[in-house]
Amino acid sequence: xxxxxxxxxxxxxxxxxxxxxxxxxxxxxxxxxxxxxxxxxxxxxxxxxxxxxxxxxxxxxxxxxxxxxxxxxxxxxxxxxxxxxxxxxxxxxxxxxxxxxxxxxxxxxxxxxxxxxxxxxxxxxxxxxxxxxxxxxxxxxxxxxxxxxxxxxxxxxxxxxxxxxxxxxxxxxxxxxxxxxxxxxxxxxxxxxxxxxxxxxxxxxxxxxxxxxxxxxxxxxxxxxxxxxxxxxxxxxxxxxxxxxxxxxxxxxxxxxxxxxxxxxxxxxxxxxxxxxxxxxxxxxxxxxxxxxxxxxxxxxxxxx
Amino acid sequence: xxxxxxxxxxxxxxxxxxxxxxxxxxxxxxxxxxxxxxxxxxxxxxxxxxxxxxxxxxxxxxxxxxxxxxxxxxxxxxxxxxxxxxxxxxxxxxxxxxxxxxxxxxxxxxxxxxxxxxxxxxxxxxxxxxxxxxxxxxxxxxxxxxxxxxxxxxxxxxxxxxxxxxxxxxxxxxxxxxxxxxxxxxxxxxxxxxxxxxxxxxxxxxxxxxxxxxxxxxxxxxxxxxxxxxxxxxxxxxxxxxxxxxxxxxxxxxxxxxxxxxxxxxxxxxxxxxxxxxxxxxxxxxxxxxxxxxxxxxxxxxxxxxxxxxxxxxxxxxxxxxxxxxxxxxxxxxxxxxxxxxxxxxxxxxxxxxxxxxxxx
Numbered sequence: 001x002x003x004x005x006x007x008x009x010x011x012x013x014x015x016x017x018x019x020x021x022x023x024x025x026x027x028x029x030x031x032x033x034x035x036x037x038x039x040x041x042x043x044x045x046x047x048x049x050x051x052x053x054x055x056x057x058x059x060x061x062x063x064x065x066x067x068x069x070x071x072x073x074x075x076x077x078x079x080x081x082x083x084x085x086x087x088x089x090x091x092x093x094x095x096x097x098x099x100x101x102x103x104x105x106x107x108x109x110x111x112x113x114x115x116x117x118x119x120x121x122x123x124x125x126x127x128x129x130x131x132x133x134x135x136x137x138x139x140x141x142x143x144x145x146x147x148x149x150x151x152x153x154x155x156x157x158x159x160x161x162x163x164x165x166x167x168x169x170x171x172x173x174x175x176x177x178x179x180x181x182x183x184x185x186x187x188x189x190x191x192x193x194x195x196x197x198x199x200x201x202x203x204x205x206x207x208x209x210x211x212x213x214x215x216x217x218x219x220x221x222x223x224x225x226x227x228x229x230x231x232x233x234x235x236x237x238x239x240x241x242x243x244x245x246x247x248x249x250x251x252x253x254x255x256x257x258x259x260x261x262x263x264x265x266x267x268x269x270x271x272x273x274x275x276x277x278x279x280x281x282x283x284x285x286x287x288x289x290x291x292x293x294x295x296x297x298x299x300x301x302x303x304x305x
Numbered sequence: 306x307x308x309x310x311x312x313x314x315x316x317x318x319x320x321x322x323x324x325x326x327x328x329x330x331x332x333x334x335x336x337x338x339x340x341x342x343x344x345x346x347x348x349x350x351x352x353x354x355x356x357x358x359x360x361x362x363x364x365x366x367x368x369x370x371x372x373x374x375x376x377x378x379x380x381x382x383x384x385x386x387x388x389x390x391x392x393x394x395x396x397x398x399x400x401x402x403x404x405x406x407x408x409x410x411x412x413x414x415x416x417x418x419x420x421x422x423x424x425x426x427x428x429x430x431x432x433x434x435x436x437x438x439x440x441x442x443x444x445x446x447x448x449x450x451x452x453x454x455x456x457x458x459x460x461x462x463x464x465x466x467x468x469x470x471x472x473x474x475x476x477x478x479x480x481x482x483x484x485x486x487x488x489x490x491x492x493x494x495x496x497x498x499x500x501x502x503x504x505x506x507x508x509x510x511x512x513x514x515x516x517x518x519x520x521x522x523x524x525x526x527x528x529x530x531x532x533x534x535x536x537x538x539x540x541x542x543x544x545x546x547x548x549x550x551x552x553x554x555x556x557x558x559x560x561x562x563x564x565x566x567x568x569x570x571x572x573x574x575x576x577x578x579x580x581x582x583x584x585x586x587x588x589x590x591x592x593x594x595x596x597x598x599x600x601x602x603x604x605x606x607x608x609x610x611x612x613x614x615x616x617x618x619x620x621x622x623x624x625x626x627x628x629x630x631x632x633x634x635x636x637x638x639x640x641x642x643x644x645x646x647x648x649x650x651x652x653x654x655x656x657x658x659x660x661x662x663x664x665x666x
Contacts, residue, residue: 127359195390195463198357203404203451204378213407214392 054078054273061269077270081278085271087258094275097255101235101282103166104251108173109230115174116181116226117219121211123182124189125197135186142179150243157244164246172244173234181226188222189215224293232283252279307368307381307458307491308333309354314363316349323349324515327363331493336485339495340502341512342538347495350512351461354493355384367459378404380459383452387464389444391436397447398423398432401454422453425484442473449484462494466501478504499539503527511535528655533663536588542621544657545589545631551658551666553581560587560658564627568604572654579666588657591621591634594649596641602650608633609646 049066054077056070083093090096119138123131153172157163162171192215200210216223241251250258256279260272309331316324323346331337339347352358354365356377364373372380392400401422405415423429426446436444445465452460462481466474482505485492496502502509503523510520511534519531530536536544549562551570558570558579568587579585595602608631610624615637622633622641626649633649641647658666 193388193390195386195388196392198352198355198377199384199386199390199448199451200392200403201357201377202355202382202384203455204408205404209407213403218393 050273050277054270054277056270058266058268058270074270077268078274078278080268081259081271081275085259085268085275087255094252094255094259094278097250097252098278100166100245100249100255101252104169104173104241104245104249105231105234108170108177108234109227111170112174112177112181112230113223113226116178117185117216117223118211119178119182120185120187120189121215122207123186125194125210125215126207135182138179138182142183146176147239150239154243163244164249166245166249168244169240169249169251172240173237176240177230177233180229184226184229185219185222188219192218221293224290228286228290228293231286235282308335308366309459309491309493310364310366311350311354312364312366314350314353314365315361316346316353316358317361322361322515324353327515327517329510329517329520331491334489334491336482336492336494336505336507338502338506338509339493339512340497340499340509340539342497345512346515347497347512348463351463351493351495354380354459355382355461356380378408381457382459382461383455383457384461384463385445385448385452385465387467389436389441389448389468391444391447391451393436396433396435397428397439397450400436400447401428401450404451404455418454418456422450425453425487426450440473441469442477445469445477446480449481453488457490459491459493462492462496464496465494466496467498474501481505499541503539509539511538513538529665530588530657531665533586533588533659536657536659540590542591542632542634545591545594545626545629546659547587547589547627547629547631549585549587549627551579551581551583551585560585562587562606562627563629566606566627568606568651568653570653570658572603572652573656573658574654575658575666577666579660584661585666586659586663588659589651590655591632592619593655594631594633594651596633596635596639596647596649598650601652601654603653604651606649606651607646608649610641610643613641613643 055073057074082095085093157168162168200214238253241254311329314327341347353360401419402415509526511518513534519535549560552559560568608626610622612623614621619634620637
């Protein structure tokens with residue numbers, strides 16, 4: 001006996017729930033939204049004050065009213081902060097600091113990511129002797145507070161003639177970025193099937209050709225994450241720039257503190273706010289542009305590409 | 306085509322010796338299958354042949370070259386992996402040409418080889434696709450193609466069919482066999498699937514705990530296993546094992562089962578001498594016992610079957626014989642009574658006898 005194929009038809013249904021369960025607005029959901037809105041306000045309020053203050057003329061600021069909207073909008077504080085505000089005797093605004101930061105940032109980000117990716121690749125695919133020990137030592141480096149290294153580094157750089165040069169700064173950023181970058185890439189490469197590496201070796205790949213032709217193109221999500229981390233980290237750095245850069249190579253953050261440091265006379269709050277926003281703009285833009293990638297990269301690292 | 310010779314190979318992970326003093330000669334154009342359960346060292350051996358693993362001692366020769374210290378790409382091998390290991394974000398064509406480009410081969414030659422491999426493996430319509438857009442069978446064909454374009458003298462397969470579903474596995478198995486006939490290259494194929502081993506191989510090396518237990522033709526492996534491990538590992542369902550004792554008779558010998566019944570061993574070829582009253586195990590494959598008597602059947606035993614499994618072309622009966630689990634394969638047109646004692650007939654010439662250490666008698 002065989003039964004004919006079943007036809008689609010409705011059968012009578014009983015009382016009670018049927019189909020998809022309705023999603024109500026419960027107290028838990030209200031609580032979550034309340035929390036999210038409050039924390040968003042908490043973090044946005046200072047930004048609001050900064051922006052509003054930076055476009056007010058000084059007369060309006062003197063009246064108080066921290067939260068009031070400006071009655072006359074002026075971009076003069078921005079122009080002043082960028083190109084003519086004085087830090088000590090130097091009245092070129094914050095722009096030299098910006099360019100110094102860019103000069104420090106670009107080679108530091110590039111080198112630290114490259115070295116980190118290469119180290120991570122070597123540690124996860126090539127049978128490096130004592131690889132685990134090396135990795136543990138590197139991780140230890142990531143957890144030691146770097147203030148400990150400052151004085152020895154000052155001595156080393158001055159002995160080698162690197163002190164007060166941009167090279168000292170770049171080198172410091174590359175070395176201090178290495179543990180985290182290596183960790184990031186090692187874990188990412190640990191998720192790549194070892195067979196892929198073996199196949200590339202059978203196909204004639206050497207250490208560098210496998211890295212450049214196979215692994216690096218596969219690491220784009222992780223590269224994006226690394227760029228975000230390093231750009232924000234190095235741009236926001238203060239203590240390294242202050243210690244090793246010397247007067248000529250002050251990054252923007254150092255210049256900003258000098259600018260806003262109280263001097264005699266009236267404090268130009270609007271100029272200070274404008275300079276602060278400009279300094280914070282780079283990491284902010286990086287997050288806004290690549291936040292999506294950032295999440296994706298972290299997820300890709302977790303699940304494997 | 307090259308022969309492969311492994312001499313006194315030893316591989317250690319830390320203090321653990323995975324392979325010890327392993328010797329293996331693979332002839333030119335031979336299809337050799339390394340068969341064994343997981344952890345038996347078969348993949349380790351294959352990786353060592355490919356040069357992807359450090360060896361502790363011994364030599365590996367491919368053709369007349371000692372390649373023990375050579376890089377993988379210098380060995381004239383191609384390798385196919387279980388996980389396909391296709392380069393992601395590269396088209397099929399780029400996957401095939403990846404290695405050739407790295408070696409700096411002229412473009413025209415690369416194109417010629419890629420199109421040749423694509424033609425052999427029927428990959429032409431897929432050349433511009435990404436690996437993610439391919440089915441499992443297609444991916445594995447690309448992986449084979451990547452080994453083909455290298456013009457490898459020796460092709461190594463590391464469980465290439467294990468990730469495929471049953472139907473594709475059968476298809477690709479036939480395709481690999483056809484490829485071997487066509488190319489005539491030496492192939493070494495690692496698997497834990499005995500059907501793959503028996504169907505593909507010229508010779509099978511059954512491995513267990515890092516030691517090659519038996520190296521012989523599939524027929525020999527199946528019919529005359531050298532020990533209980535090989536007998537039990539090859540064949541599905543497993544060979545039936547009946548414990549008992551050997552009894553010397555005037556002219557020949559007989560085997561006394563635990564239950565007391567005796568089987569005349571006339572016709573069984575002993576490979577070495579035995580003692581009277583020696584404990585032994587009789588191994589019978591399910592199809593070596595039948596319900597109907599025919600001319601070559603020399604012994605009759607009694608079994609009780611409790612379960613019947615229709616497999617399509619044949620039927621498996623499961624039950625007990627002399628207190629041991631026992632299975633019989635009968636053709637599906639036969640009927641068997643379930644739950645009652647039933648006589649079964651065996652051809653003792655096809656059976657296997659093992660001593661207490663598990664070695665063939």
